[in-house]
Amino acid sequence: MASTIYRKIANFYRKQKERVSNFRKTHQLHIPDYTVSMTLDEDDVQIAEQWLNTPTTAWFSHEMVEQYHRAFAEWNGSARAFSFMSGREALSACIFALDLQAGDAVIVPAYTCVVVPNAFYFAGIEVIFCDIELDTYGIDITKLVGKITSQTKAIVLQHLYGMVCRDYEEIIALAKQYGLLVIEDCTHSTGATYKNIKIGNYGDVAFYSSECSKVFNTIQGGLAISNQPKYIEKLATYYDSLPFADSTWIKKQLSNVPYHYYTYKYPIKLFYNDWAQWRYGDDFLVSTTQEEKEGRRPAYYGRKMAAPIANLGLNQLLKIDFYNSQRITQATVWADWCHTHHYLTPTIIPNSSPIFLRYPILVEPEKKRNLDWAIREFNFRPGVWFTSHIHPVEVQPMVDCKNAITAVKQCINLPTLINK
Numbered sequence: 001m002a003s004t005i006y007r008k009i010a011n012f013y014r015k016q017k018e019r020v021s022n023f024r025k026t027h028q029l030h031i032p033d034y035t036v037s038m039t040l041d042e043d044d045v046q047i048a049e050q051w052l053n054t055p056t057t058a059w060f061s062h063e064m065v066e067q068y069h070r071a072f073a074e075w076n077g078s079a080r081a082f083s084f085m086s087g088r089e090a091l092s093a094c095i096f097a098l099d100l101q102a103g104d105a106v107i108v109p110a111y112t113c114v115v116v117p118n119a120f121y122f123a124g125i126e127v128i129f130c131d132i133e134l135d136t137y138g139i140d141i142t143k144l145v146g147k148i149t150s151q152t153k154a155i156v157l158q159h160l161y162g163m164v165c166r167d168y169e170e171i172i173a174l175a176k177q178y179g180l181l182v183i184e185d186c187t188h189s190t191g192a193t194y195k196n197i198k199i200g201n202y203g204d205v206a207f208y209s210s211e212c213s214k215v216f217n218t219i220q221g222g223l224a225i226s227n228q229p230k231y232i233e234k235l236a237t238y239y240d241s242l243p244f245a246d247s248t249w250i251k252k253q254l255s256n257v258p259y260h261y262y263t264y265k266y267p268i269k270l271f272y273n274d275w276a277q278w279r280y281g282d283d284f285l286v287s288t289t290q291e292e293k294e295g296r297r298p299a300y301y302g303r304k305m306a307a308p309i310a311n312l313g314l315n316q317l318l319k320i321d322f323y324n325s326q327r328i329t330q331a332t333v334w335a336d337w338c339h340t341h342h343y344l345t346p347t348i349i350p351n352s353s354p355i356f357l358r359y360p361i362l363v364e365p366e367k368k369r370n371l372d373w374a375i376r377e378f379n380f381r382p383g384v385w386f387t388s389h390i391h392p393v394e395v396q397p398m399v400d401c402k403n404a405i406t407a408v409k410q411c412i413n414l415p416t417l418i419n420k
């Protein structure tokens with residue numbers, strides 16, 4: 001009798017182990033990658049679990065969400081902020097705010113995430129890709145004018161890896177000169193400053209992300225900001241027209257908080273992540289779905305953030321400066337590593353303070369293709385943002401975007417919050 005029970009338990013445990021190991025293989029977690037969700041702590045887990053135990057009717061009150069908007073706007077030094085369920089959905093709000101129409105064209109750096117061009121395609125807008133520079137991986141100002149056509153209405157100015165892009169003010173001045181509106185992609189550089197003002201406040205509108213690999217973490221989430229009354233009004237109109245994310249989604253997303261915490265962050269995760277996988281693993285959310293990779297608009301696309309996620313955002317905002325200061329410290333370690341190993345360090349443009357979400361380095365192409373050397377050297381897998389012009393979707397190399405091609409082949413990035 002006792003032995004039967006024992007066998008059953010052992011069997012159950014073996015099956016769970018198998019499930020966990022298959023999961024890790026599918027999601028490539030078999031190589032240590034404990035560098036995402038590093039800003040999650042016990043307090044975030046508690047908030048998520050409290051909301052999971054609260055009736056869903058309380059999830060859709062506006063109060064906490066509005067508190068989040070005010071807190072982010074104040075922290076960011078912006079007039080107003082509006083929250084969405086992702087950065088890409090916040091970008092769609094920016095597109096609406098600037099009144100970009102089907103048939104218009106926008107200039108986008110040829111080294112970005114597929115969800116950026118997708119947001120424009122979903123609105124019927126043409127995307128013109130422009131080459132980048134290799135100092136900060138921002139748009140190359142010398143290539144910009146050649147990309148402007150009579151259809152061009154706006155440009156996306158992207159700050160990558162936590163840095164401020166090269167020629168920041170000059171690009172905005174050039175855009176103004178040609179009558180182009182400026183959307184700032186601040187998803188990597190939330191909190192970085194230029195002349196003591198946070199980036200995002202120089203363009204017409206800007207968007208931010210709290211996806212789990214970004215600066216602060218609500219698993220998924222985003223914000224759009226503006227300082228100009230006409231765009232704020234349009235952002236508000238757009239925001240008010242959207243539904244909240246539904247309770248099934250929110251529940252899943254909340255379950256991802258303990259799941260990520262115990263999988264990536266918790267100090268004795270090697271034991272706990274088996275348990276977390278069993279308890280929460282079925283709710284695992286991927287940020288970019290297959291249909292988005294194929295350029296199709298998900299049915300749920302365009303959602304307001306609900307109170308539980310805003311609560312997580314509020315809590316993360318309390319810690320964002322602390323974690324960014326830790327990132328900045330680790331970046332000095334990577335700078336030393338670069339000097340020792342004869343790699344160029346990225347450029348910090350004058351008057352800027354980067355926060356170094358990741359530390360980008362150009363390595364030999366074979367070293368990006370096969371990262372075994374780095375896993376041996378660091379005991380973690382470095383990041384590969386980006387592996388194509390529109391990561392992670394493979395496209396033909398854009399022949400007039402030589403620097404972007406170089407970055408795709410050679411740029412790896414080292415994490416700046418590490419749990420070894």
Ligand SMILES: *Cc1c(COP(=O)(O)O)cnc(C)c1O
Nearest residue numbers: 086087088113187209211221222
């Ligand atoms: C992650 C990312 C986005 C989109 O943010 P989500 O919150 O994931 O939608 C946009 N631009 C860049 C450069 C990104 O890396």
